[in-house]
Amino acid sequence: MNKTSTELKHSPLLETFKSLGVLFSRSGEWSIPYIHSSEGNEYKALRDGVGIIDRSHWGRLRIAGKDALDLLNRLSTNLLVDLEPDKAINTVLTTNKGRIIDLLLVVNLGKDLIVITSPETPEKVVEWLDFYTFDEDISVENTVSDSIMFSVMGPLSNQLIESIGAKELKSFESCLTTLGGQDVILIRSDSFGIPVYDIVAASKDAQILWDTLKNAGAEPVGENALERLRIENGIPKHGHEIGEDFNPIEAGFLSSISFDKGCYVGQEVVLRLKTYDKVQKSLKHITIPSGRATKGSSLEFEGKEVGIITSVVNSPDASEELALGYIRNAYSENGQTLEVKDGSETLLVSVADIVKNQNQSF
Amino acid sequence: MSLEISISERAAKKVSDFASKEGLGEFGLRVGVKGGGCSGLTYTLSIDKEPLADDRIVEDQGIRIFIPKKSYVFLAGTILEYSDGLNGKGFVFNNPNAKTACGCGTSFSV
Numbered sequence: 001m002n003k004t005s006t007e008l009k010h011s012p013l014l015e016t017f018k019s020l021g022v023l024f025s026r027s028g029e030w031s032i033p034y035i036h037s038s039e040g041n042e043y044k045a046l047r048d049g050v051g052i053i054d055r056s057h058w059g060r061l062r063i064a065g066k067d068a069l070d071l072l073n074r075l076s077t078n079l080l081v082d083l084e085p086d087k088a089i090n091t092v093l094t095t096n097k098g099r100i101i102d103l104l105l106v107v108n109l110g111k112d113l114i115v116i117t118s119p120e121t122p123e124k125v126v127e128w129l130d131f132y133t134f135d136e137d138i139s140v141e142n143t144v145s146d147s148i149m150f151s152v153m154g155p156l157s158n159q160l161i162e163s164i165g166a167k168e169l170k171s172f173e174s175c176l177t178t179l180g181g182q183d184v185i186l187i188r189s190d191s192f193g194i195p196v197y198d199i200v201a202a203s204k205d206a207q208i209l210w211d212t213l214k215n216a217g218a219e220p221v222g223e224n225a226l227e228r229l230r231i232e233n234g235i236p237k238h239g240h241e242i243g244e245d246f247n248p249i250e251a252g253f254l255s256s257i258s259f260d261k262g263c264y265v266g267q268e269v270v271l272r273l274k275t276y277d278k279v280q281k282s283l284k285h286i287t288i289p290s291g292r293a294t295k296g297s298s299l300e301f302e303g304k305e306v307g308i309i310t311s312v313v314n315s316p317d318a319s320e321e322l323a324l325g326y327i328r329n330a331y332s333e334n335g336q337t338l339e340v341k342d343g344s345e346t347l348l349v350s351v352a353d354i355v356k357n358q359n360q361s362f
Numbered sequence: 363m364s365l366e367i368s369i370s371e372r373a374a375k376k377v378s379d380f381a382s383k384e385g386l387g388e389f390g391l392r393v394g395v396k397g398g399g400c401s402g403l404t405y406t407l408s409i410d411k412e413p414l415a416d417d418r419i420v421e422d423q424g425i426r427i428f429i430p431k432k433s434y435v436f437l438a439g440t441i442l443e444y445s446d447g448l449n450g451k452g453f454v455f456n457n458p459n460a461k462t463a464c465g466c467g468t469s470f471s472v
């Protein structure tokens with residue numbers, strides 16, 4: 001990670017990308033590529049082929065010490081204490097009120113752990129772990145500034161990974177290997193609901209790794225194409241569907257929650273929500289025909305607010321928008337019609353269930 | 363309100379009885395907190411021969427109590443009590459810093 005003159009953080013490949021005409025946009029404290037060449041081609045690579053995306057702005061923590069898994073197990077929703085070396089698992093860090101701090105990917109590297117966080121949260125997660133560390137043998141290092149993360153994504157990911165000499169991994173497996181002669185951590189995370197290999201390596205190796213993957217046939221992909229895929233696949237994002245306004249059940253993180261592992265911070269609330277069926281709302285797709293809603297728009301039924309839009313993407317021909325939103329259960333049936341206000345006009349919008357596919361990782 | 367950590371007579375007797383049963387000579391009661399439990403923090407209780415370098419040491423009812431430095435701020439003013447009988451909960455931390463506690467009372471937040 002480096003900083004530009006405007007103090008935005010960026011990947012070590014900024015200059016390379018700029019020389020190729022890549023377009024950048026601001027995302028929080030980061031400047032990230034949003035279109036490499038053509039959004040349409042990039043999206044097609046994610047759906048039908050294989051893409052490579054620079055996700056170096058995502059959080060990466062190295063956590064060592066014999067109590068590392070035990071502490072994370074006491075602070076998050078999934079059962080982590082049995083996590084074997086070379087395996088990964090999703091877990092939700094929750095407040096004591098059962099609200100989401102972040103969805104974490106915890107990877108057991110054998111001698112230590114790597115934890116992938118959302119781009120906005122590595123510092124928050126470090127502080128949270130530090131607050132709850134008393135006598136434990138644990139050390140936490142934020143490695144965002146001296147490492148990179150690239151993701152190989154799409155149905156042909158396995159073939160691409162094998163073509164450059166690494167072995168195919170199953171979902172939630174990881175290994176230490178070499179790509180293009182460089183040491184990397186390879187994690188099959190399948191985040192975003194499609195086959196995904198995350199590659200974590202030293203910053204100095206960024207260029208050679210990117211070139212190796214690109215030369216092997218991966219299409220460079222920017223944030224725009226990934227954002228479309230994310231919304232279509234109903235994947236929650238921090239600041240949109242992930243945050244302390246929501247609990248992990250309504251966000252759909254059911255397979256990242258162990259309901260019988262015992263106490264963790266927030267467990268009593270999360271368990272009560274499930275046992276007494278107290279979850280009030282759920283995450284849904286909303287189709288907006290004429291495309292004028294934005295994040296934060298209210299969803300109404302007969303003038304009463306029943307939900308909120310959290311993410312929106314235009315269809316490729318801009319004829320409609322696809323959105324994600326939290327909707328109260330009584331109004332969230334598949335096919336339910338709701339209203340969105342656009343100035344003085346009321347638009348009718350349609351609710352649909354999010355269909356999770358076999359690659360859904362949480 | 364006292365900021366010291368104290369132990370009730372009944373709890374002190376339970377600790378002494380346990381120590382003599384185990385044949386312990388010199389000992390201290392280590393009380394602390396750790397992350398976890400439903401509300402965020404949970405209590406720890408153990409017997410140690412010697413205090414650690416950073417421990418705060420309090421003596422009450424003839425019992426030496428060792429409190430790790432970082433735990434102390436969460437425990438200042440706590441009275442360690444003992445509740446027995448069929449519905450008894452065993453050792454109970456009566457902690458004035460606890461703003462909320464989980465249903466079973468073993469976990470708290472500040």
